[in-house]
Amino acid sequence: MFKRGYDARNKRNIQLIYTLDITLTDSDLTNDLLVQFESDNHVKATPDTSYKYVGAAPEHLTERPVVIGFGPCGLLAALTLAQMGFKPIIIERGNEVRQRTKDTFGFWRQRKLNTESNVQFGEGGAGTFSDGKLYSQVKDPNHYGRKVMTEFVKAGAPEEILFVSKPHIGTYKLVTMVEKMRAEIIALGGEVRFATRVDDLHITDSKVTGVTLNTGETLKTNHVVLAVGHSARDTFQMIYDKGVYVEAKPFSIGFRIEHKQSTIDQARFGDNAGNEILGAADYKLVHHCKNGRSVYSFCMCPGGTVVAAASEGRVVTNGMSQYSRNERNANSAIVVGIDPEQDYPNHPLLVSNYKDN
Numbered sequence: 340m341f342k343r344g345y346d347a348r349n350k351r352n353i354q355l356i357y358t359l360d361i362t363l364t365d366s367d368l369t370n371d372l373l374v375q376f377e378s379d380n381h382v383k384a385t386p387d388t389s390y391k392y393v394g395a396a397p398e399h400l401t402e403r404p405v406v407i408g409f410g411p412c413g414l415l416a417a418l419t420l421a422q423m424g425f426k427p428i429i430i431e432r433g434n435e436v437r438q439r440t441k442d443t444f445g446f447w448r449q450r451k452l453n454t455e456s457n458v459q460f461g462e463g464g465a466g467t468f469s470d471g472k473l474y475s476q477v478k479d480p481n482h483y484g485r486k487v488m489t490e491f492v493k494a495g496a497p498e499e500i501l502f503v504s505k506p507h508i509g510t511y512k513l514v515t516m517v518e519k520m521r522a523e524i525i526a527l528g529g530e531v532r533f534a535t536r537v538d539d540l541h542i543t544d545s546k547v548t549g550v551t552l553n554t555g556e557t558l559k560t561n562h563v564v565l566a567v568g569h570s571a572r573d574t575f576q577m578i579y580d581k582g583v584y585v586e587a588k589p590f591s592i593g594f595r596i597e598h599k600q601s602t603i604d605q606a607r608f609g610d611n612a613g614n615e616i617l618g619a620a621d622y623k624l625v626h627h628c629k630n631g632r633s634v635y636s637f638c639m640c641p642g643g644t645v646v647a648a649a650s651e652g653r654v655v656t657n658g659m660s661q662y663s664r665n666e667r668n669a670n671s672a673i674v675v676g677i678d679p680e681q682d683y684p685n686h687p688l689l690v691s692n693y694k695d696n
C-alpha cells in the first residue's frame with residue numbers, strides 16, 4: 340500500500356481511497372500497461388522515493404558542523420549530517436527529553452515555568468509534546484518527507500505513517516523516538532549537549548567562524564545550522580544585532596476552541612461515526628473577510644487536549660494528543676493571518692518594534 344486516505348465530503352457515501360504498488364514479473368507487460376494508461380492519472384510508474392545524500396565527509400574530518408537547536412529541524416539535520424560522516428555537535432538549551440517532560444509537567448501541574456526547558460525548548464523541540472501531525476501543504480516532488488518518515492519508523496513510529504494520507508504519531512511515542520534518534524547520532528560520532536545555549540555567533544568577513552556558549556566555551560566551526568525554532572527571541576535578537584539578514588515571515592495569530600469529539604465525528608461521518616478505519620474526524624474551516632483577511636482553523640487536534648505552551652511569561656496555547664486520539668474533546672486553533680508588509684513593516688522582530696515604539 341503506497342497511500343491510504345478517504346473522501347468524506349458526502350458522509351452518506353464515504354469512499355476509502357487506496358494507492359497500491361503493484362509489481363509484475365513480466366517487465367514488458369509493465370511497460371505496455373504504462374504506455375496504455377499514459378493519459379490516465381491513476382496508473383503511474385512507482386516514484387523513486389529513496390533519499391540521496393548530497394555528499395560524504397572526508398576521511399580525515401578537520402572541522403565538525405555545529406547544529407544549534409534539537410527540534411525536528413535540528414534533529415533531522417544532525418542525523419543526516421551524522422549519516423554522512425560529519426560527526427555534528429548539537430547544542431540544545433533545554434533538557435534531555437525525560438527531564439524535560441518533568442519540567443513541562445511541573446509547569447502544567449504546579450505552574451512552575453522553567454524558561455529554558457518547557458513545551459517549546461528541550462530535546463525534540465516544540466514538536467515533542469504535540470499532536471505529531473506529519474503532513475503539510477508543502478509540495479514535495481523529491482520525496483524528502485519520505486526520508487523523515489522512514490527515520491521516524493526506524494525510531495519506533497507506527498509503520499502506517501508511510502502510507503496513510505494524514506499520518507500522526509502523538510506525544511508518548513515521540514518521546515521515545517527522539518531518544519532513539521539521539522542514540523543513532525551519538526553512535527555515528529555526533530555529540531549532543533543539553534542545557535547549553537548558544538549566546539554568540541562569530542562572523543569574520545561575512546563567514547561564520549564559531550559560536551560561544553553560555554558556559555563561556557567557544558567552539559570553532561565554519562558550518563552552523565541555526566535550527567532555533569520560533570520562540571528563541573534572545574537568539575533572534577543576537578543574530579539581528581550581529582548583522583545577519585533577518586526577514587519577517589507572514590504568520591497567524593488567534594485562539595483555541597474546544598468541543599466534543601463525538602460532535603465532530605457525527606458531523607463529518609454521520610452513521611459511520613466511530614468506525615475504526617476512519618478514526619477520530621478532523622475538519623478545516625476558512626472564512627474570507629470583507630477587509631481582505633482570512634480567518635481559518637489550524638492544527639485541529641482530534642481527540643486531544645489544549646495545552647499551555649509558554650516558554651516565557653505570556654499566554655500561549657497549543658493542542659496535543661496521544662497516538663490513540665481517544666480523548667473526549669477535539670480542539671483547533673482559529674487564527675487570522677498577519678502580513679509583515681501591512682502589519683509591521685518597519686522591523687523584522689515584531690516585539691523589538693513594540694519595545695522601540
Ligand SMILES: Cc1cc2nc3c(=O)[nH]c(=O)nc-3n(C[C@H](O)[C@H](O)[C@H](O)COP(=O)(O)OP(=O)(O)OC[C@H]3O[C@@H](n4cnc5c(N)ncnc54)[C@H](O)[C@@H]3O)c2cc1C
Nearest residue numbers: 408410411412432460464465466469470471472537568571
Ligand atoms: C503543543 C504543540 C503542538 C504542535 N503540534 C504540531 C503538529 O501536530 N504538527 C506539526 O507539524 N507541528 C506541530 N507543532 C509545531 C511544531 O512543533 C514546530 O513547527 C516545530 O517544532 C518546529 O521545528 P524546529 O526544529 O524548526 O524548531 P523547534 O521545535 O522550536 O526547536 C528549536 C530548538 O532550538 C532550541 N534553541 C533555541 N535557541 C537556542 C540557542 N540559542 N541555543 C541552543 N538551543 C536553542 C530550543 O530549545 C528548541 O528545542 C506543535 C507545536 C506545539 C508547541
